[in-house]
Amino acid sequence: MDALLTAHNTLTTHANLSTTLTTVDHLIDLLQQTRDNIAGPPPNTAVSAPLQIAKLKGPIRQTFEKVEEDLKEVNKGLNGYQKAWKEKFKGKDGLGMEGSGESLGGGGGVGLGLGAGSGVASGGLAGQKGLVERAIAMHLLREGEFHVASTFVKEVSAQSRSRNSDGIEENHSWLDDFTTDSDNVDMEDEHLEDDYEDGELYGPEVMERGYLQRKFAEMYRILDALRNHHNLAPAIHWANIHSDELGARASNLEFELARLRFVELYTSSKSDPENMDDADPSFSGPIAALRYARTTFPSFHPRYTHEISALLGALAFSPSLPTSPYHTLFSQEPTRASIATLFTTSFTTLLALPSSPPLLTTTNAGALALPVLTKYSHILSRTRSSWTTSQELPVETPLPGSMNFHNIFVCPVSKEQGTEANWPVMLPCGHVLARESLEAHARGKGRCKCPYCPVEFRVEGGGKRVFI
Amino acid sequence: MAELISTKLDPDSHLLLDQPLLRLPHELLRKNLKSAQRHIEIANKGIATSIQTLTTHSSPADTLDALDATLLKAQTLKRKLKALHAEEATLHRQQKARIAHLQELHDIPTIADVKYDVWAQTRLDRLLVDYLLRQNYLASARQLAEAKGIVDLVDIPVFEECGRIEASLCGVHGEYGDVREALGWCAENKQALKKIGSILELELRLQQFIELARTDEMDKLMEAIAHARKHFVGGQDTLYGLRAGGVLAHAPDTMVEPYKTMYAPTRYPYLAALFLRTHHTLFALPAHPLLHTALSAGLSALKTPTCHSAHNPHRGMFSHQHSSDKTTSTMSRPSVPPLLTDTPVCPICSTELNELARGVPYAHHTKSYMEDDPVVLPNGRVFGRERLRGLNVKLGVPEGRVRDPTDGLGGAEWAWGEVRKVFIL
Ligand SMILES: [Zn+2]
Ligand SMILES: [Zn+2]
Numbered sequence: 014m015d016a017l018l019t020a021h022n023t024l025t026t027h028a029n030l031s032t033t034l035t036t037v038d039h040l041i042d043l044l045q046q047t048r049d050n051i052a053g054p055p056p057n058t059a060v061s062a063p064l065q066i067a068k069l070k071g072p073i074r075q076t077f078e079k080v081e082e083d084l085k086e087v088n089k090g091l092n093g094y095q096k097a098w099k100e101k102f103k104g105k106d107g108l109g110m111e112g113s114g115e116s117l118g119g120g121g122g123v124g125l126g127l128g129a130g131s132g133v134a135s136g137g138l139a140g141q142k143g144l145v146e147r148a149i150a151m152h153l154l155r156e157g158e159f160h161v162a163s164t165f166v167k168e169v170s171a172q173s174r175s176r177n178s179d180g181i182e183e184n185h186s187w188l189d190d191f192t193t194d195s196d197n198v199d200m201e202d203e204h205l206e207d208d209y210e211d212g213e214l215y216g217p218e219v220m221e222r223g224y225l226q227r228k229f230a231e232m233y234r235i236l237d238a239l240r241n242h243h244n245l246a247p248a249i250h251w252a253n254i255h256s257d258e259l260g261a262r263a264s265n266l267e268f269e270l271a272r273l274r275f276v277e278l279y280t281s282s283k284s285d286p287e288n289m290d291d292a293d294p295s296f297s298g299p300i301a302a303l304r305y306a307r308t309t310f311p312s313f314h315p316r317y318t319h320e321i322s323a324l325l326g327a328l329a330f331s332p333s334l335p336t337s338p339y340h341t342l343f344s345q346e347p348t349r350a351s352i353a354t355l356f357t358t359s360f361t362t363l364l365a366l367p368s369s370p371p372l373l374t375t376t377n378a379g380a381l382a383l384p385v386l387t388k389y390s391h392i393l394s395r396t397r398s399s400w401t402t403s404q405e406l407p408v409e410t411p412l413p414g415s416m417n418f419h420n421i422f423v424c425p426v427s428k429e430q431g432t433e434a435n436w437p438v439m440l441p442c443g444h445v446l447a448r449e450s451l452e453a454h455a456r457g458k459g460r461c462k463c464p465y466c467p468v469e470f471r472v473e474g475g476g477k478r479v480f481i
Numbered sequence: 482m483a484e485l486i487s488t489k490l491d492p493d494s495h496l497l498l499d500q501p502l503l504r505l506p507h508e509l510l511r512k513n514l515k516s517a518q519r520h521i522e523i524a525n526k527g528i529a530t531s532i533q534t535l536t537t538h539s540s541p542a543d544t545l546d547a548l549d550a551t552l553l554k555a556q557t558l559k560r561k562l563k564a565l566h567a568e569e570a571t572l573h574r575q576q577k578a579r580i581a582h583l584q585e586l587h588d589i590p591t592i593a594d595v596k597y598d599v600w601a602q603t604r605l606d607r608l609l610v611d612y613l614l615r616q617n618y619l620a621s622a623r624q625l626a627e628a629k630g631i632v633d634l635v636d637i638p639v640f641e642e643c644g645r646i647e648a649s650l651c652g653v654h655g656e657y658g659d660v661r662e663a664l665g666w667c668a669e670n671k672q673a674l675k676k677i678g679s680i681l682e683l684e685l686r687l688q689q690f691i692e693l694a695r696t697d698e699m700d701k702l703m704e705a706i707a708h709a710r711k712h713f714v715g716g717q718d719t720l721y722g723l724r725a726g727g728v729l730a731h732a733p734d735t736m737v738e739p740y741k742t743m744y745a746p747t748r749y750p751y752l753a754a755l756f757l758r759t760h761h762t763l764f765a766l767p768a769h770p771l772l773h774t775a776l777s778a779g780l781s782a783l784k785t786p787t788c789h790s791a792h793n794p795h796r797g798m799f800s801h802q803h804s805s806d807k808t809t810s811t812m813s814r815p816s817v818p819p820l821l822t823d824t825p826v827c828p829i830c831s832t833e834l835n836e837l838a839r840g841v842p843y844a845h846h847t848k849s850y851m852e853d854d855p856v857v858l859p860n861g862r863v864f865g866r867e868r869l870r871g872l873n874v875k876l877g878v879p880e881g882r883v884r885d886p887t888d889g890l891g892g893a894e895w896a897w898g899e900v901r902k903v904f905i906l
Binding site for chain 2: 014017018021024025029030031033034036038040041044046047048051053054060062063066069070073077079080084087088091094095098101102138139141142144145146147148149151153158160161165166168169172262360361365366367368369370371372373374375376377378379380381382383384386387403404405406407408409410412413415416417418419420421422423427428430431432433439442443445465477478479480481
């Protein structure tokens with residue numbers, strides 16, 4: 014990167030048009046001076062005009078020669094940058110400097126036929142405009158970019174209408190799910206207030222129009238209150254409504270919110286209107302906290318007992334909390350950030366959506382897999398062989414464990430992955446093979462032996478399908 | 482489970498998607514320089530001519546006029562150069578922002594670092610804006626770029642111009658397009674187009690010729706011939722001369738190919754596509770959105786046979802029915818709460834990408850990859866023993882009993898004794 018930076022600095026410091034401009038300024042001055050001389054009072058005028066002009070020719074020529082030099086300098090700067098650039102991206106000729114720009118295209122290059130329109134993988138994304146755009150719309154919603162999402166839905170609708178009128182068929186039926194009404198797609202409106210009371214997540218089999226944007230709008234409203242207005246109430250309200258579902262997932266959200274609220278009350282010195290009768294205002298916070306604790310904490314699961322007693326224990330130290338052993342419980346800022354994350358995760362999980370944006374996870378995985386795929390496709394094109402299995406990638410594209418969402422079964426005999434057609438089968442001894450491997454192994458036999466241990470078993474009914 | 486690979490970040494191999502990022506400002510700077518050269522050439526010639534016309538016999542008035550003309554040319558040059566210099570400064574600023582963005586990646590040690598999350602998020606935003614621009618969703622692109630603060634990392638003006646010219650060529654609703662803007666673009670990039678041997682301008686000129694020939698008016702036909710003489714002479718152009726001659730010999734309602742096709746309005750979408758290809762080649766832009774490249778690689782790398790399996794309990798939540806009949810588009814909501822597992826929802830299984838990933842190949846694996854201590858329930862489902870135990874505690878299942886957490890509280894319950902160890906090699 015250093016070479017690039019240096020080259021860039023050369024461009025900004027001197028390899029640019031500023032010197033040329035200065036040179037042209039000189040030219041203008043020269044011309045202006047000559048003109049002033051000629052137009053000026055005699056004896057400069059008539060007599061010396063031709064002379065003045067003649068004297069001009071040389072400097073004009075020199076000026077343009079100088080300009081040429083200046084531009085050469087700019088060009089040199091650009092060449093330097095190009096060189097640094099090439100060096101940096103050497104060997105990535107999938108998109109190389111000399112590339113025709115088509116290297117990423119359907120045929121060769123990075124795509125491995127995954128890209129667009131090549132016959133290898135029927136699922137080339139170029140033909141999936143509708144699905145790609147549906148994913149983008151959902152992504153914008155889950156990112157809280159409601160304004161952009163609304164513009165996007167409008168633009169897609171307009172374009173698809175005009176294409177349809179041109180006879181181009183495109184599947185944009187997903188748009189129906191994203192528009193509440195043709196004339197009202199503004200998702201920023203705060204017309205969702207009543208929806209906030211609607212705790213019902215499951216029920217009707219059909220998702221009504223605008224369902225997702227209402228849900229995400231709700232999520233961002235709660236997050237906004239949480240992050241920017243230090244207002245826990247909407248989050249607590251939401252968590253209460255969804256208490257059962259959260260409980261079924263053993264989510265800590267409700268308790269963490271209660272804990273945060275407790276701390277908030279404890280450390281607030283402002284008098285609560287309810288506590289107006291309190292004599293000493295410095296105790297108003299702890300007393301409000303105590304009241305809150307008494308009404309809220311008893312309903313929590315026994316596994317929180319220890320934390321609850323610690324919180325209440327802190328009450329005894331008021332007002333000298335900073336020196337108490339409990340002060341760490343009260344450092345609010347990290348808690349607030351992590352509770353926002355916890356809330357987002359809980360919210361998306363209840364919608365059966367991944368908590369981190371699938372497009373993000375996927376492009377990250379893509380960035381990790383691309384070098385391998387590119388290298389492989391280069392080898393392919395060099396050896397002029399082709400890759401024929403369209404079901405499975407031809408090379409391993411290792412990802413970090415955090416991007417592993419399923420168990421993976423590879424048959425130890427055939428080295429094939431378990432699939433819908435060739436599923437994993439467990440033998441009586443507990444060893445697992447792919448169905449086809451077992452069939453091949455047991456063909457024509459009444460009894461056979463596990464390939465991996467001494468256990469023998471009857472072929473008939475000897476293997477049981479397992480779901481890994 | 483162990484990590485499959487080290488999470489150490491190799492920025493150089495990671496930059497595959499980011500090459501065009503640094504490429505385009507550079508190409509535009511080159512174009513800028515060429516424009517400067519052109520203006521200077523014009524000014525140089527013009528000034529020389531003005532001065533040359535003067536002789537020793539010229540009257541003072543003539544001399545002043547000539548000088549004024551010269552001054553005007555110099556000032557025009559200055560104005561043009563100033564605009565180009567401003568453009569240059571903008572491009573330098575973009576370049577700087579982009580280099581800084583890539584530099585950030587070099588300073589992140591592993592992909593497990595939180596800073597990588599932030600960086601990758603910006604990359605995704607870039608890819609999205611690029612996609613929106615390429616599909617001509619310009620307002621969305623601009624809004625997203627501004628919302629995310631990445632205006633200098635994306636190429637809005639380039640695609641705006643490109644989209645405008647493409648649209649003008651296409652024409653609206655089957656009407657004939659207009660080649661003028663595209664020809665203006667060709668003039669601006671004449672040198673570079675020549676260098677790559679582009680036929681775009683010839684094709685556009687041919688279209689102008691076809692439009693003249695389409696009329697039955699004599700003067701238009703004469704104009705057509707003049708047009709052909711002007712534009713289709715010499716070199717590879719003779720081929721176009723021949724084609725032009727052929728067009729002239731056939732009336733617009735001809736059934737003879739290739740002239741029938743040449744008269745057809747479908748030549749406009751063809752020209753639009755040709756323009757787009759030429760444009761992207763000229764500026765070294767990938768022919769397809771990088772989002773497609775990143776997604777198709779990523780979808781495959783993440784995809785497992787399970788993701789589209791009928792036995793996958795995760796799948797089908799909010800599944801989107803696709804059928805030719807548009808009225809049946811519905812997202813079905815699950816009638817039971819989503820399953821209870823403590824694993825994060827797989828992005829490929831999620832409703833957001835499941836359908837999109839259907840056609841791509843799944844990842845290749847050479848060995849099994851299992852949770853620790855796998856056990857199998859009587860219904861055939863395999864779990865890591867500890868995870869199964871933990872989930873059952875959360876479900877409140879009594880000691881010694883076990884449920885399939887996939888089925889939540891609705892499924893069958895067994896004795897732990899029925900849970901068997903399974904050996905996956
Ligand atoms: Zn065995
Ligand atoms: Zn999956």
